Amino acid sequence: MRARFYCGFVLLTTLISSITAQAQITGSLDLPIGSGVGQVGVERIPNEECRGPTTIASGPDGQLAILDSVNHKILVVGEKAATEIQLPSDLLEPVDLLSTTSGYLVAGALGDVVLVSNAAKVIARTSTGYDPESGTPRFVVLSDSRFTLENLTGKQVPVDIDSNRLGKLTDPGLLAATSFNFKMEKPTLAVGNNTQSSTGFKQTSIASQRRLVDVRMLWASAMDGALIATQETVKAPEEQSFVRLINTDAQGTPTTEAYVAPDAYACNIRRPFARLTNGVVVSLLFAKDGLVTVEPMEFSKVGTAEPVAIARSSDVQLIASQTDTLKQLEQLNGTSTVGLVALQQVSRQSILKKALEALELKWMMHTRNYSRDGVPNLCNPTANIWHRPSRLDAFLEKEVTAIPYRWGGYASSLETFRKHLDDGKLAGSDCTCRNADCVYSGATGLDCSGFVSYAWQTGAYYTTSSLPNAKVSTAVRWDAVQPGDIVNKAGSHVRLLESTANGPNGRFHVVIESTTKTSCGGVCRRSYTEAELMRDGYKPLSRLNLNL
Structure with missing residues (x-):
């Protein structure tokens, strides 16, 4: 649980x-x-x-x-x-x-x-x-x-x-x-x-x-x-x-x-x-x-x-009350000051390529990545802070597709994730709480903003409250969003846009995201109408220094 x-x-x-x-x-x-x-x-x-x-x-x-x-x-x-x-x-x-x-x-x-x-x-x-x-x-x-x-x-x-x-x-x-x-x-x-x-x-x-x-x-x-x-x-x-x-x-x-x-x-x-x-x-x-x-x-x-x-007034209050936790998550990943170093120039194509690599990555779930003696598969902070995403339960010694979810998780490259597995780190953790003490260092994977930081190639881990920073991104209108942009709900969740299409009930966006949802348990592809994203308080952002 x-x-x-x-x-x-x-x-x-x-x-x-x-x-x-x-x-x-x-x-x-x-x-x-x-x-x-x-x-x-x-x-x-x-x-x-x-x-x-x-x-x-x-x-x-x-x-x-x-x-x-x-x-x-x-x-x-x-x-x-x-x-x-x-x-x-x-x-x-x-x-x-x-x-x-x-x-x-x-x-x-x-x-x-x-x-x-x-x-x-x-x-x-x-x-x-x-x-x-x-x-x-x-x-x-x-x-x-x-x-x-x-x-x-x-x-x-x-x-x-x-x-x-x-x-x-x-x-x-x-x-x-x-x-x-x-x-x-x-x-x-x-x-x-x-x-x-x-x-x-x-x-x-x-x-x-x-x-x-x-x-x-x-x-x-x-x-x-x-x-x-x-x-x-x-x-x-x-x-x-x-x-x-x-x-x-x-x-x-x-x-x-x-x-x-x-x-x-x-x-x-x-x-x-x-x-x-x-x-x-x-x-x-x-x-x-x-x-x-x-x-x-x-x-x-x-x-x-x-x-x-x-x-979204309730979410604004949540952000204000949880600033310390969000900063701790960044500090655990070595991020000290947002925008201290200018983002390198990248293309939208390279962003989507990185996102698809995380979505389609195939890796083996060995015993050393599945469980560990003395580490219960239980989320009961602060005594127990590791829980395997449920979708991985049936994959012992089997091939898995997509990087798993880990709260506070970030990797700058797929090679880093593979090395973590080789080093015996547990695959994923969807144990979350109201302070950074829930981040289990013995696990590997990407959370929602860790995935976006990886795909955007920011060179550091940024939470959903830091991604809107003027030195990281710029706001765009919904009618101007493009593949490689993100829809961000500060303090809560973020999704990367892969494509946009028109449906019988208006425009919808295909996204790639890392989420704790049971059906995903990591990086997956989902679709949402523009109307529901707007209702839910998501704001579209475009990465700075894009090579168009």
Whole structure:
């Protein structure tokens, strides 16, 4: 287990075992951050990607289902009670869920899908053959009992689970919403057409004073209208992103709107809002110390709501409180002063070449690199600070591809990594904590900024807080990013851009990164939409002294 640190502890007023006995949500509800019953997991570690709930969805009877990726469970909450549904331990990185009359359908990052009952029993399971390099999968509803997983290019793979086991969607409005297709008529106008007249109005239009990046129908009803989500951006005076929810009437005319608060987008959450079966639209908020708040959203007449840009104030506070740790990580790698020596000139091609070499490197996992007497495979700082990335568990005396993750890890060349292995250093360590005492010197590998420092050929190790330094990089606009640039979230995580493409829901970026995610455990290739990177607080940077 990796170390987990929590900000506080508050008990829920009531815990009961039956979901059906819980009251529906009508007002604000605080949930404690932690690993106990009724608590929500949130992990914030310096120079590592923050982890927390990945999404939320409507549950039965006006309740909310929270997909907790840290505690590996679904937390179903009502006004005065909560029920937990533990997920199978081998379902890696749960990322999306839907509620059905049989239970909950959950997708993992590698394309595995499991149907679990309210009693945490696995009803059905399937592997879809989804390619994780093509982006985080999301469920697409085709009918009441037919679902697919969709990647960022729009390609869908079927979820092969018997319809009799699946049951029907808890909220039929999710199915009706899938019949709408939005098309950008111009940068500030999107038109949605209904392909099935039986599910409601034929057409709706969404206009904005800002550029529309993404428009999606979340819920629809022939009697009650629809709920639509937009992501919008402005470029001046600085790039900002906005997420707006819009209600329409039964004729498709927008009536009310609300902006998602910046405190809703914490860590790796993909969708922090949901419409419950009682009609209340709620959002998760991470503004209170030690608490996650379920907050009903307040809607105003269209055109009157105050626009609120997505900001990352919580991350700024984290950076300020962890400056010493980040400096210690650099000092452990011999970096004393950022930008003391000017960066040598390199090309974008050489950056990508270095990144691909780390991604495609093949090496043997010998016994001396797999384990060591007297060093438990356990992360329990400060007594035990080494934990092998889980993806390496099955590779004893086998060939491994890609450099493993090691917190605080850096190497200026692949030869250095190979020498570390020859010298008997352990392969990787995803044990992380809030101080540099967790860096195990007997292991080798690259963390996220160590990988970027290697690929950028900086000659020294720079953390995610130092990479934006004016002597290392310069900020660029999202529409100007190029291969070899990075997207950086100061104090948290960084990714190297390999390529950019247009998908059905806007631009997306293929990246190479080193991450503790179970499916990676080191350097791997993944894809993210530009919209989600902006929402999550990543900023594009270009290395100084590039030979164009």
